[in-house]
Amino acid sequence: MSARPTSRLGDALAQVGACGLFLLQVLGAVPKSLRHFRETIRQIWFVGAMSLVIIMTCGLFVGAVLGLQLYDVLSRFGASAMSGTVVALALYRELGPVVTALLFAGRAGTSITAEIGLMRATDQLAAMEMMAVDPLAYVAAPRFIAGVVALPLLACVFNAMAILGAHAVCVSWLGLDGGTFWSNMTASVDVWTDVVNGVWKSVAFGAVCTLIATFNGYTTAPTSEGVAYATTRTVVFSSIATLALDFVMTAFLT
Amino acid sequence: MSHANPPERADALVEVRGLSTVLNGKTIFDRLDLDIPRGRIVAIMGPSGTGKTTLLRHITGQLRPDAGEIRVDGHDVPTLPRDALFALREKIGYLFQNSALLTDYSVFENVAFPLRQHLRLPEEIVRNVVLTKLQAVGLRGAAGLMPHELSGGMARRVALARAIVRDPMLILYDEPFVGLDPIALNQILKLIRTLNDTLGITSILVAHEFDAVARAADEVYLIAGGKVAAHGTPAELARGESAWTKQFFGGEADGPVPFQYPARDYAADLGFPERTR
Ligand SMILES: Nc1ncnc2c1ncn2[C@@H]1O[C@H](COP(=O)(O)OP(=O)(O)OP(=O)(O)O)[C@@H](O)[C@H]1O
Ligand SMILES: [Mg+2]
Numbered sequence: 001m002s003a004r005p006t007s008r009l010g011d012a013l014a015q016v017g018a019c020g021l022f023l024l025q026v027l028g029a030v031p032k033s034l035r036h037f038r039e040t041i042r043q044i045w046f047v048g049a050m051s052l053v054i055i056m057t058c059g060l061f062v063g064a065v066l067g068l069q070l071y072d073v074l075s076r077f078g079a080s081a082m083s084g085t086v087v088a089l090a091l092y093r094e095l096g097p098v099v100t101a102l103l104f105a106g107r108a109g110t111s112i113t114a115e116i117g118l119m120r121a122t123d124q125l126a127a128m129e130m131m132a133v134d135p136l137a138y139v140a141a142p143r144f145i146a147g148v149v150a151l152p153l154l155a156c157v158f159n160a161m162a163i164l165g166a167h168a169v170c171v172s173w174l175g176l177d178g179g180t181f182w183s184n185m186t187a188s189v190d191v192w193t194d195v196v197n198g199v200w201k202s203v204a205f206g207a208v209c210t211l212i213a214t215f216n217g218y219t220t221a222p223t224s225e226g227v228a229y230a231t232t233r234t235v236v237f238s239s240i241a242t243l244a245l246d247f248v249m250t251a252f253l254t
Numbered sequence: 255m256s257h258a259n260p261p262e263r264a265d266a267l268v269e270v271r272g273l274s275t276v277l278n279g280k281t282i283f284d285r286l287d288l289d290i291p292r293g294r295i296v297a298i299m300g301p302s303g304t305g306k307t308t309l310l311r312h313i314t315g316q317l318r319p320d321a322g323e324i325r326v327d328g329h330d331v332p333t334l335p336r337d338a339l340f341a342l343r344e345k346i347g348y349l350f351q352n353s354a355l356l357t358d359y360s361v362f363e364n365v366a367f368p369l370r371q372h373l374r375l376p377e378e379i380v381r382n383v384v385l386t387k388l389q390a391v392g393l394r395g396a397a398g399l400m401p402h403e404l405s406g407g408m409a410r411r412v413a414l415a416r417a418i419v420r421d422p423m424l425i426l427y428d429e430p431f432v433g434l435d436p437i438a439l440n441q442i443l444k445l446i447r448t449l450n451d452t453l454g455i456t457s458i459l460v461a462h463e464f465d466a467v468a469r470a471a472d473e474v475y476l477i478a479g480g481k482v483a484a485h486g487t488p489a490e491l492a493r494g495e496s497a498w499t500k501q502f503f504g505g506e507a508d509g510p511v512p513f514q515y516p517a518r519d520y521a522a523d524l525g526f527p528e529r530t531r
Contacts, residue, residue: 118357127354130314131368131416132343134336138371 022215026140033141040142047108047143047210048150052157054107055100059158062099063165066090071170080170084181085188087166091159092189092198093254098246100155101205105238108150109213112143113234116217117227125218140214147210148203155202197253201246208245209238266325267292267424267456268313273322275308280516282308283319284480290424295450295457297471297488299464300478301502303515306460307351309477310426313458314348315339327423344372347417347425351432351460353409355401355416361388362397365416372420387415390445392438407433414442418449425449426458431466439463443470464503468492476502478510 033040071083116139119125125135163185170176189195216230216237268290275283282305290296298306311317312324315331324331329342355364365384369375375383388394391411401409410433417425427446431439447470449455461467467474468488476484476491476498483498484491491499501509517523 122357123350123352123354124356126316127348127350127356129316130343130346130348130350131371132340133367133371134340 018219019211019215022218023211025136026144026211026214029134029136029141030145032134032137033145036138036142039138040145043142043146044150047104047112047146048153051104051107051150051154054103055154055158056161058099058103059161060165062095062158063087063091063162063167064169065165066095066162067166067169067174070166071174071176080176081180082184082188083170083176084163084166084185087170088163088185088189089194091162092194094198094246094250096155096159096162097198097202097205098242100158100202101151101209101242102239104147104151104154104206105209105213105235105242108147109209109234109238110231112147112210112213113217113220113231114227116140116143116214117220117230120218120220121222121224121227135218140218143214144207144210147206147213149206151206151209152199152202155198159198193254200253201249204245204249205242208241212238212241265292266290267327268458269323269325270309270313271323271325273309273312273319273324275305275312275317275319277308281480283322285322286477286481288475288482288485290456290458291473292456293450293454294472295446295459295470297459297461297467297474299461299467299474299476299502300483301513302462304477305480306477307428310348310428310458310460314343314346314426344420345423347420347422349410349413349417349425349427349430351428353413355404355409355413357401359401360397361393361399361401361404361412364401364412365419368416368420383419384415387419388412390418391415392441405433407435407438410434411438411442414445421449421453422455424456424458426460428460429462430459431461431463439466446470464488464492478502483510 066087067083070086071080074080074083074086116125119135119139125139128135128138167178167181171178171181213234216234220226220230266289268288270286270288273283273286275281286309298309300306308317312319313326313331315334318332326342327345329338331339331342334342355361356367359367362384365387366380369380369383385394385397388397391414393408393411393415396404396408396412401412404412410430414427414430417427430442430446434442443466446457446459450457459467459471471488474484474486474488474491475482478498483502484494484496486494492503494500494503497510500506507513521527
């Protein structure tokens with residue numbers, strides 16, 4: 001009985017090690033993957049553009065809820081004019097990158113894992129290797145690059161939509177003055193410490209989420225259950241990794 | 255029919271020496287030796303599960319053996335670094351037992367894939383080469399279909415067209431005749447022979463159909479029990495007097511080749527009390 005927890009811990013550590021090694025392999029394959037540039041573009045379109053609808057819709061609602069909550073709370077202190085500012089700060093610094101990453105893991109991460117896992121199960125990766133095409137360069141690296149490029153852009157779209165949502169609630173619905181909303185916001189939000197730090201975070205989340213998705217797909221057991229299990233693991237591990245990394249980066253960046 | 259000491263041949267494209275492999279505790283190969291001479295068609299036959307596919311995986315470096323040497327065109331495959339291995343594979347065509355077509359690409363793009371990845375050819379030439387190969391397997395009209403729209407036998411032929419699209423120096427066919435009707439089988443057989451005769455391509459042919467093998471192959475290796483059980487021309491093997499060849503080509507259940515995968519006592523497995531001896 002006592003052997004089980006230790007071996008599980010060992011397994012988990014071995015997985016983290018294997019994932020790190022995989023990261024090095026993928027990074028090593030990035031130069032070669034530039035030869036398959038069209039594949040990279042296709043992946044950016046697939047994980048980025050195809051995620052736009054869910055990101056924009058969710059952004060709108062998150063912004064609207066934030067506006068509603070903060071207007072209510074802040075008006076208790078007579079500070080409802082600051083609603084827009086607080087919404088913007090919360091979004092740029094935390095919610096934008098984190099919520100986008102979580103949505104991204106569910107929308108794009110799962111499809112990356114399932115796609116690569118099925119390629120593994122049906123010997124397509126082996127077939128590529130036999131045609132002297134490195135699947136690390138042709139399959140893994142383009143998806144990795146696409147994630148790193150797409151997630152920050154998606155986070156920006158998310159933020160923009162959320163601010164529109166907050167504007168709709170605070171200004172159009174609850175009657176806050178529009179000029180106050182914008183001017184307070186632009187006066188208190190700093191491009192470097194707030195916006196750019198948020199973008200750095202989403203670059204890191206993009207790398208981690210796509211790495212986990214690609215790794216899980218690549219190491220899928222070649223069975224239907226294996227693909228299902230790998231997809232689940234992608235969501236679970238991406239979420240944990242995103243939130244843990246968010247804490248670490250916040251501690252260092254601010 | 256020598257299997258203890260195969261004759262050293264300077265012109266062997268593939269040389270396997272002392273190959274030993276254990277998978278999941280089961281011995282697949284036990285110091286196996288064989289040679290594939292340049293420019294010949296060599297058939298590998300043997301009971302299901304004897305390790306024919308595993309042997310092809312060893313030869314192409316997809317799987318490392320536990321011991322032994324595998325030389326392809328002078329390169330020691332198991333110790334080859336990744337780049338050199340990929341350079342070697344560019345000269346090898348491989349037909350997977352399960353076809354392994356890329357499911358997101360059309361038939362045309364599947365066959366064009368090796369060309370597009372390695373050569374910068376004008377679209378017109380790619381088109382001509384691909385259509386020629388598809389014509390050779392009788393599927394030029396299916397160029398626009400997706401893999402999931404193909405029957406099993408059609409998928410085999412597309413995979414075959416893909417394996418030969420770059421006119422490699424060595425082609426490994428893992429059961430090319432499976433799922434083919436007699437007409438298609440005849441055409442594919444002729445195609446394999448033609449590639450060999452006109453381009454001098456060396457071929458390793460894994461197949462169960464002895465009649466087809468007898469018509470295409472120059473030599474046959476019968477692999478059983480992890481070793482070469484018999485080796486010779488198809489005619490020699492058909493006349494073979496050894497217990498292995500007699501049983502295998504006679505299709506009998508009893509003999510040195512077990513039909514059953516190694517298992518526990520049948521009665522015990524079915525839940526009957528253990529027989530007392
Ligand atoms: N990945 C694997 N892990 C463990 N054992 C394996 C693996 N692949 C194959 N084997 C075992 O190796 C043996 C040889 O398998 P292989 O696929 O080479 O047989 P084969 O000769 O090609 O058979 P067939 O004619 O049915 O295709 C089988 O007993 C199989 O159980
Ligand atoms: Mg096989």
